[in-house]
Amino acid sequence: MEHVGTALAETTLPAISPLGGEPIERADAERLAGVLKALADPARLRLLSLIQSAPEGEACVCDLTAPLGLSQPTVSHHLRILTEAGLLEREKRGVWAYYRLVPTAIGAIADLLTPPRKRATKKAAR
Amino acid sequence: MEHVGTALAETTLPAISPLGGEPIERADAERLAGVLKALADPARLRLLSLIQSAPEGEACVCDLTAPLGLSQPTVSHHLRILTEAGLLEREKRGVWAYYRLVPTAIGAIADLLTPPRKRATKKAAR
DNA sequence: TGCGGATATGCAGGCGAATCAATGCTGTTG
DNA sequence: CAACAGCATTGATTCGCCTGCATATCCGCA
Numbered sequence: 662m663e664h665v666g667t668a669l670a671e672t673t674l675p676a677i678s679p680l681g682g683e684p685i686e687r688a689d690a691e692r693l694a695g696v697l698k699a700l701a702d703p704a705r706l707r708l709l710s711l712i713q714s715a716p717e718g719e720a721c722v723c724d725l726t727a728p729l730g731l732s733q734p735t736v737s738h739h740l741r742i743l744t745e746a747g748l749l750e751r752e753k754r755g756v757w758a759y760y761r762l763v764p765t766a767i768g769a770i771a772d773l774l775t776p777p778r779k780r781a782t783k784k785a786a787r
Numbered sequence: 788m789e790h791v792g793t794a795l796a797e798t799t800l801p802a803i804s805p806l807g808g809e810p811i812e813r814a815d816a817e818r819l820a821g822v823l824k825a826l827a828d829p830a831r832l833r834l835l836s837l838i839q840s841a842p843e844g845e846a847c848v849c850d851l852t853a854p855l856g857l858s859q860p861t862v863s864h865h866l867r868i869l870t871e872a873g874l875l876e877r878e879k880r881g882v883w884a885y886y887r888l889v890p891t892a893i894g895a896i897a898d899l900l901t902p903p904r905k906r907a908t909k910k911a912a913r
Numbered sequence: 914t915g916c917g918g919a920t921a922t923g924c925a926g927g928c929g930a931a932t933c934a935a936t937g938c939t940g941t942t943g
Numbered sequence: 944c945a946a947c948a949g950c951a952t953t954g955a956t957t958c959g960c961c962t963g964c965a966t967a968t969c970c971g972c973a
Contacts, residue, residue, distance in 0.1 A: 685836045690829040697832075700900075701823035703816040704931085710811045731953060735932055737951055756940055756949045767900050774826075774897040828961085848920060861962055863921055882919050882970050914967090922967070930959080937952075943945085 696770060699746035704729055705739050709748065709767075712760055719752075719761040822896060825872035830855055831865050835874065835893075838886055845878075845887040 671769040676759045684786055685693075699705065712720045726736050740760055752759045811819075819883055825831065837854055838846045852862050869875040874892045878885045 685833060687829065687833070690832040690836075694827050694829045694832055697823055698930095700932085701820050701827040703813065703820040706816040706820055706823075707811060707813070710816075723948090731931095732933055733950070734934080734952080738931080741951085753939095753950090762963060769813035771897040771900040774893050774900070824960095830961085849918095857961095858963055859920075860922080860964080864961080867921080879920090879969090884920060917972090918970090920967100920969080921968105922965105924965085926962090928959105928961085930957100932957080934955090935953085935971105938950085940947105940949090942947075 693773065696746050696748075699742050699748060700767075700770070702739070702742075704731060704735075705743055708739055708743065709762065710735070713748070713762055719759045721757040721759050723757070800842065803885060819899065822872050822874075822912070825868050825874060826893075828865070828868075830861075831869055834862070834865055834869065838875070839888055845885045847883040847885050849883070 690753070707729060708725060711725055712718070722733060722736055722740065725740075726733050729736060731739075740749060740751070744751055745761070748763055749760045750763050752761070796891060800875055826835075833855060834851060837851055838844070840849070848859060848862055848866065851866075854858050857865075866875060866877075870877055870886070876889050877885045878887070
């Protein structure tokens with residue numbers, strides 16, 4: 662592995678809504694698609710949901726394999742995808758690795774998908 | 788393909804936010820993942836953006852192949868995916884097929900992704 | 914009726930993703 | 944120190960998707 666860059670936190674996102682004003686660029690489309698692709702998986706959606714609804718808002722891998730019905734390596738794989746996408750953060754305490762949501766991450770995606778509502782994007786109204 | 792059902796409009800969506808309360812069910816996760824998967828593609832994001840920013844908010848296939856740099860069958864394919872996901876609606880006028888956004892569709896996804904903010908998920912529960 | 918343009922569909926190649934088994938690594942416990 | 948438990952990584956397999964080419968279908972027009 663190399664670049665464990667959090668596509669959301671660091672690179673931020675396209676910075677322009679795909680439904681805001683002018684057509685989006687190829688590069689922006691690919692970046693946003695990358696984050697959405699991390700979300701577009703049943704197992705990963707359930708992982709986010711499970712972690713969010715866990716006692717302290719955090720969970721370790723051993724707590725997640727059973728409810729998902731997936732093997733431990735597979736769960737680790739999905740958690741890795743979500744973490745690299747900037748949706749999860751990992752904290753290792755002892756033998757356990759605790760994952761929790763990055764609070765603003767999913768909200769940022771939701772904002773990007775929220776069209777020309779009254780969201781003042783500087784008079785981005787086409 | 789059979790069922791050209793609009794996963795969003797007709798079947799609606801999970802009805803529960805993946806980040807709302809209790810963990811989401813497998814079926815709901817798969818449904819939401821299905822719609823997100825339709826979004827998680829650079830070409831399709833650009834299609835949505837192009838259509839939304841078109842003169843009348845609508846565009847036909849012939850207007851979309853050039854800016855995307857994809858072949859006509861491929862563009863038709865993507866438009867089909869988006870339409871079946873409930874994100875686009877198709878209207879055939881003469882020889883041309885005009886596509887436009889389903890206004891509430893993407894907003895619905897954004898709402899689902901918007902976490903336990905102060906959003907009252909009172910009604911529509913269940 | 915026949916021709917041509919605009920879309921949709923079938924088919925196939927190629928790449929990426931999801932999954933699991935096996936293995937390596939690290940920290941805990943006896 | 945040795946054995947063990949929790950996670951991550953690698954390799955292999957399977958599956959699905961994106962794309963283009965060829966072809967079929969539909970509609971307006973001469």
